[in-house]
Amino acid sequence: MIKRVISSCVLIVLILIIPNSYVSSSELQKETIVNERKISNNLSVEVLDDGRISPIEKSIELSEDDLNLVLEEIGYDQKSIQSWSLEQKQLLASKGGKVVDSELVSLKREYISKDGETHKITPNNISEVRDLQLEDLKKIGVEGVETEQYNVLEEGKETSSTYSNLYANNGYKEDGIWSSLISVVYLGETSTQYKYELVVDYHWKKHPRAANRDSVGLYWGDIAQPVANTHAGVHAALYDGTWLNSSHDIDLSSTQGITSSFYLYSPNLATTPIKQTGMLLQDIMVSKRYSNHQLAISGKYIHPWTVANLSLSVGFNGFSISGTTELADVWSWQVNFRPN
Numbered sequence: 001m002i003k004r005v006i007s008s009c010v011l012i013v014l015i016l017i018i019p020n021s022y023v024s025s026s027e028l029q030k031e032t033i034v035n036e037r038k039i040s041n042n043l044s045v046e047v048l049d050d051g052r053i054s055p056i057e058k059s060i061e062l063s064e065d066d067l068n069l070v071l072e073e074i075g076y077d078q079k080s081i082q083s084w085s086l087e088q089k090q091l092l093a094s095k096g097g098k099v100v101d102s103e104l105v106s107l108k109r110e111y112i113s114k115d116g117e118t119h120k121i122t123p124n125n126i127s128e129v130r131d132l133q134l135e136d137l138k139k140i141g142v143e144g145v146e147t148e149q150y151n152v153l154e155e156g157k158e159t160s161s162t163y164s165n166l167y168a169n170n171g172y173k174e175d176g177i178w179s180s181l182i183s184v185v186y187l188g189e190t191s192t193q194y195k196y197e198l199v200v201d202y203h204w205k206k207h208p209r210a211a212n213r214d215s216v217g218l219y220w221g222d223i224a225q226p227v228a229n230t231h232a233g234v235h236a237a238l239y240d241g242t243w244l245n246s247s248h249d250i251d252l253s254s255t256q257g258i259t260s261s262f263y264l265y266s267p268n269l270a271t272t273p274i275k276q277t278g279m280l281l282q283d284i285m286v287s288k289r290y291s292n293h294q295l296a297i298s299g300k301y302i303h304p305w306t307v308a309n310l311s312l313s314v315g316f317n318g319f320s321i322s323g324t325t326e327l328a329d330v331w332s333w334q335v336n337f338r339p340n
Contacts, residue, residue, distance in 0.1 A: 074096065076092065
């Protein structure tokens with residue numbers, strides 16, 4: 001039983017608290033199209049004077065190859081682009097913008113054992129936690145080769161970091177068959193504020209045996225005000241060459257972040273998902289008083305190994321997990337960026 005686990009998302013600078021409310025999108029300053037950049041034989045993109053790529057109004061008409069090129073021009077990570085479904089790519093291309101530099105500054109993986117205790121995984125205790133995971137699986141009747149279908153820690157990793165496959169550029173991280181990214185995308189500005197789109201995505205590069213009710217969250221705290229009616233979320237699974245998409249049911253009860261709980265797709269009568277992927281999006285306004293200040297954005301992802309009644313929420317101190325679960329992965333990470 002988890003009564004309450006709080007992961008504090010610490011801002012690097014002390015900033016004034018912005019009144020808590022969803023704001024209407026303010027009139028952005030007019031921009032000038034500097035040039036049209038040809039990115040394929042059939043497609044050019046408009047480059048604005050501040051470096052942004054102009055929104056692609058008819059993104060649903062583009063081929064997937066052209067969508068990939070557009071997203072690369074915007075600045076999204078190539079590894080993430082290759083993991084996204086066609087619908088996700090169309091959604092991001094339709095908003096345009098320019099991905100700003102960010103830095104992955106902290107990350108943590110935890111394991112919630114059958115007794116409800118939370119164990120932080122470090123390079124020094126991987127073997128110990130792995131033994132605990134196998135013991136817990138045995139208690140629920142899973143042994144031998146069946147354990148390979150769960151997200152059990154790998155053997156022989158005691159002397160290296162669990163997160164050896166890190167890509168610090170824009171906060172991409174990979175841990176076994178799971179990976180995630182937080183992107184901060186510049187969308188323009190008013191005379192007093194910058195507008196950014198925040199994107200948290202996640203990816204399972206093969207179907208996880210435990211396909212239960214997962215949760216994902218994005219936290220910005222007091223650094224900004226969210227823009228009303230700009231949230232979106234898509235989850236998708238690839239079945240033998242065909243993507244199945246569904247919309248995230250997003251919790252907007254907090255102005256400090258957004259969360260969503262969703263079911264992973266399961267095998268059907270014909271086939272098993274090859275991979276699964278999803279993302280949450282939200283636009284925010286950041287005051288120009290914070291130009292060149294280092295600000296933090298955080299993400300959290302929960303993956304139960306068994307059927308669970310979980311709730312991931314956002315408060316003034318970050319994320320909170322409540323509900324009943326056992327045998328679960330919890331990933332937490334933070335990226336920093338400087339508005340300018």
